[in-house]
Amino acid sequence: MRQNLDVISAYAIMLGLIILVGFLQSWSIALSILCFCLISAVMTMGANIQWGYAGLINFGIMGYTALGGLAAVLVSVPPVQEAWQVGGLNMILCAFLIAFMVFSIRFIIKKYKKSNKRNYAIAFVIIVGLVILRLVSGPAIESIEAVNPATTGFLGGMGFPILFSWIVGAFFAGGLAYVIGKIALGLRADYLAIATLLISEIVIAVIKHEDWLSRGVKNVIGLKRPVPYEIDLQTKEWFINLVAKFNQGTLNVITDTLAREQMLKQLVIEGSTVFVKLCFAGLFSIVVIILLIITQKALYSPWGRMMRAIRDNEEAANAMGKNVVKQHLLIFVLGSAIVGIAGAMMVTYDGLFTPGSYRPMRYTFLIWVMVIVGGSGNNFGAVLGGFAVWFLWIEAAPIALFLINFFTSGLEETNALKAHLIDSIPYFRFLMMGVGLLLIMRYRPKGILPEKIKHV
Amino acid sequence: MDYINAIVLLLNYIFVPALSYGSQLALGAIFVSLIYGILRFAYFTAGDLMSFGTMFTILFTWYFQSLGFSLGIFPTALIAIPFGIIITIFYVLLKDKLVFSYYRFKKSPPVQLAMVSIGTMFVTQAIVRIIIGPFDRRFFDGEKFILKANEFKEMTGLNEGLTIKSTQVITLLVTIVVVSILFWFLNKTKTGKSMRAYSDNEDLALLSGIDPKRVVMITWVIAAILATVGGTLYGLDKSFKPFTYFNNMLPIFAAAIVGGIGNPFGAFLGGYVIAFSEILVTYAYRKFFIYLLPESIEPDSLLQLLSTDYKFAVSFSILVVVLLFRPSGIFKGKVL
Secondary structure, X not given: OHHHHHHHHHHHHHHHHHHHHHHHOOHHHHHHHHHHHHHHHHHHHHHHHHHHHOOOOOOOHHHHHHHHHHHHHXXXXXXXXXXXXXXXXXXXXXXXXXXXXXXHHHHHHHHOOOOHHHHHHHHHXXXXXXXXXXXXXXXXXXXXXXXXXXXXXXXXXXXXXXXXXXXXXXXXXXXXXXXXXXXHOOOOHHHHHHHHHHHHHHHHHHHHHOHXXXXXXXXXXXXXXXXXXXXXXXXXXXXXXXXHHHXXXXXXXXXXXXXXXXXXXXXXXXXXXXXXXXXXXXXXXXXXXXXXXXXXXXXXXXXXXXXXXXXXXXXXXXXXXXXXXXXXXHHXXXXXXXXXXXXXXXXXHHOOEOHXXXXXXXXXXXXXXXXXXXXXXXXXXXXXXXXHHHHHHHHHHHHHHHHHHHHOOOOOOOOHHHHHHHHOHHHHHHHHHHHHHHHHHHHOOOOOXXXXXXXX | OHHHHHHHHHHHHHHXXXXXXXXXXXXXXXXXXXXXXXXXXXXXXHHHHHHHHHHHHHXXXXXXXXXXXOEOOEOOHHHHHHHHHHHHHHHHHHHHXXXXXXXXXXXXXXXXXXXXXXXXXXXXXXXXXXXXXXXXXXXXXXXXXXXXXXXXXXXXXXXXXXXXXXXXXXXXXXXXXXXXXXHHHHHHOHHXXXXXXXXXXXXXXXXXOOOHHHHHHHHHHHHHHHXXXXXXXXXXXXXXXXXXXXXXXXXXXXXXXXXXXXXXXXXXXXXXXXXXXXXXXXXXXXXHHHHHOXXXXXXXXXXXXXXXXXXXXXXXXXXXXXXXXXXXXXXXXXXX
């Protein structure tokens, strides 16, 4: 019971903080913090599965997030017919070519023994394949990107509801993780960290610069939403009635009909943003809860015990007949797939896909801070870490402003030092994250909610 | 004549820029490699330590400039570097005392130390941005070019110009001096040898009376020197922007691993491998072949293997290939 008390009180404090933001700043801000907290929680659960369950370091979170986002674009955007007409055939041909290359390399590897000749053959296939790819795709890409470049200039997607992309994103990220895992999982821990970090940079580079696929840095905007739009809500009868009912107290005070109309209009506009964010928060919570149930079940299943055994002593687990390589690959794929879901969720929430915004600081290292601070190996800890760190990340600026004003209260408003500090408020969040991480690692190395293993 | 033109073209667009970029990477890679060899963890603060040192060099440069002090044709930053180094040394030693030493005494696994270095990375980044801001800063003064394209054309009568910026020459010279002193230190002096012994076999080194505190301290001092010098050279050559420096951490790691991590000489060469491959693969060879081939078979495409957008991707792909086929690095990673 005591351990549950920990969890409950930690979450209660967190929720209380968010509600406090609602009262002090605005409900819209509080809800968007909540939404991003939930998204971060999904990411940390993915990272936690890899690090907490299996001890695998994955610094490529940014790459999977971006792939999830790409999935949202490819699923929800309607196909650009014209672009498909001018270059679709060639691009499909390219896909077949790549598949053919992969299979022929696999064939060579299976058929022939390890030798220099084999390596040369593989190199030959790759080089020839790349040249042909270049020849086939080059003109097609050019013509696709020439189709109405201001608004489209890419192939577009499937035109399905965007919610599907959460699953597709998981598959994209999982597929990438399979390839990376096949390549890199044999490496030692710190090499693996660096290799995944660099591979995720490659993924971002591809998404940024292959305009025919993702519009690149031109961004995709106006993605469809799974929840109603504010503008539509504001004209709906039932919604206006709902808002009126909620704010009866304030409205009844005003006697003038015109002023009352005005007030109601204002309230409806405010209410619509809050309502939309509430819908998002509801959707995200469903995902988080489902994932929590699954991961908790997995953690205490025989499979979870095996993963911990592998993490704690790889050789012993191997000696007991557990296939360490296979399990590592499995968990790498699963964790990355969860991160992919989060990536798709984020793009869904934002309604736009901006490849230029994917930076390792925000999407890899921050997530790692969340996992470590929250408590690796403990799902509730990871989720809490996502909440707490994201909250601090957003609220760092107001806190820093308050602290600066407090400590420099003796100085005048025009003081150069004070002005400079106030100008650089956005960067205090890095300081807080760093100091927070260092303190946690030093004094509570297992995180706020440490891993607890139930012995059955 | 066409052949010479083609060679000059390559010199101008590939060789000279790659050489200076490679030197800047090499300085970073050496200290990452050293830290990996002696302190035994991946030092993720590398890029930000460079920006920290550069920042103080810039601040001192501005101070000297405000005093009206200048080195004539040389950039004022050269005088400011030692001051930047001193502050950076204080900073890394303080960081070691407050943060890293605790984990070292506890004999924490390298992964944990790497995580801790991520914490210091956040802190360093915050300090740099709070003090100097996130913006692009140029602090170069003095004579910009040693050889201008037009002058070269007039001098030789060739079609192609060769531009040599003074920062490129300074980079090269400073790198040669710093790296030779470093390798002399590591290979010839007693302290350097004790460092190599420590990285080779810690227990044996401790048994033979090597003071680990001293070894660690000297490693940090060397790291601070190399970071400041490398960062300042990069900033002089291009410009100073904290985000770029953070990103440079990635090719630096690539260089260190390609050269065999824990092996400073390998890392030194690794820097050039990365720089040259980045530029060789993303250069458009069209003009080069126009000079070489007869007119009838002149190419009409750009003849570029990959667009310049993939510059980083190239070095990382090399890294991945090296990790797969030769995890100990091209230059056989023997520790130190």
